[in-house]
């Protein structure tokens with residue numbers, strides 16, 4: 001079967017591309033197909049933290065994701081070993097937490113309502129260039145398209161058609177697990193609606209932070225725990241993340257061994273990387289997302305609009321080289337923010353020493369908060385005053401890892 005556009009993957013970057021095609025160029029959207037290897041609602045490892053830019057991207061599509069079950073995080077405490085500052089990105093809340101199986105299924109439903117077919121249980125196995133497009137082999141037959149969109153995540157196959165570019169992207173590792181909101185054998189140690197992001201493990205080799213987010217599963221309040229390790233800067237690695245998570249959870253009274261830890265990578269944004277090739281564009285994790293916080297949902301949605309505009313332009317001009325896509329990404333508000341986040345993550349991880357981290361998170365809170373909000377997360381931001389200060393973090397101060405965080409056998413990445 002031949003299509004104008006085939007989108008491989010129906011996570012937020014793929015569905016956003018489809019929805020933006022329907023909004024910007026409905027004629028092309030009518031001849032668009034989405035291929036998805038799983039079927040919605042499908043499991044997707046993710047903290048589900050949605051900053052206000054997610055609202056903004058969805059509003060542009062006429063969608064309100066408050067229809068999806070979510071938790072409004074009251075304050076996010078950004079800290080080093082339990083001391084830091086509270087942060088709110090939104091008006092009256094910090095960020096929202098969704099479950100990705102529900103959020104992605106809701107987006108996919110809206111794609112279908114716009115008349116775009118999603119073929120589920122259809123795994124793309126190989127792609128070949130043809131004279132005027134791309135041939136796509138799947139477990140359910142071969143398809144062809146003038147344009148293929150790689151929305152198939154970090155380990156996707158579409159990227160193989162795109163040369164690496166001047167700079168290779170780093171692939172970060174993340175691990176995550178879900179627990180009840182309160183540990184079985186200990187009292188609650190943190191405010192139910194607050195989130196924690198703690199850079200305590202940086203000196204031990206983790207190039208990022210440990211998190212704890214409130215979440216809701218089947219109506220029940222739970223907590224999502226995880227560690228983000230960007231691996232952006234060449235230095236001694238923390239080895240396995242399992243002992244790091246164990247240490248992080250133990251501070252709040254949980255035992256890692258009682259839960260199931262899973263891992264998944266994300267590709268980090270590099271301005272010198274390639275994002276397109278003739279007849280091919282990449283979006284979301286396939287292209288590269290936030291290196292400082294590993295925030296990928298809002299960039300994935302934003303890529304979708306940039307890709308849809310580039311595809312519309314390609315059909316109008318009959319030029320499928322996508323030579324201008326890279327510069328469109330780099331000049332876009334999200335592209336500017338992602339460049340800053342990669343540069344900031346490099347700087348932060350080069351200065352991982354405890355005294356620098358203490359200075360940054362303990363002493364320079366107002367400046368760090370301003371920088372995060374106004375420099376890293378400023379794209380499309382509704383200009384609103386900073387929230388009033390709130391007293392310090394409502395948790396026992398996590399301490400530095402007691403045992404050296406050495407390699408050990410683990411199922412996580």
Ligand SMILES: Cc1cc2nc3c(=O)[nH]c(=O)nc-3n(C[C@H](O)[C@H](O)[C@H](O)COP(=O)(O)OP(=O)(O)OC[C@H]3O[C@@H](n4cnc5c(N)ncnc54)[C@H](O)[C@@H]3O)c2cc1C
Nearest residue numbers: 009011012013037046047048049124152153284285296297
């Ligand atoms: C543990 C963890 C926690 C995270 N927490 C957050 C967070 O709190 N907030 C945030 O903003 N971001 C977070 N992220 C990042 C975020 O999850 C990603 O950046 C985001 O999902 C990218 O969306 P995407 O659509 O590009 O890719 P994905 O969501 O990965 O979607 C890719 C889709 O392609 C499909 N696919 C893959 N290969 C094929 C194939 N061969 N054929 C057909 N279909 C295929 C997959 O089934 C999938 O549906 C987290 C990531 C991880 C791993």
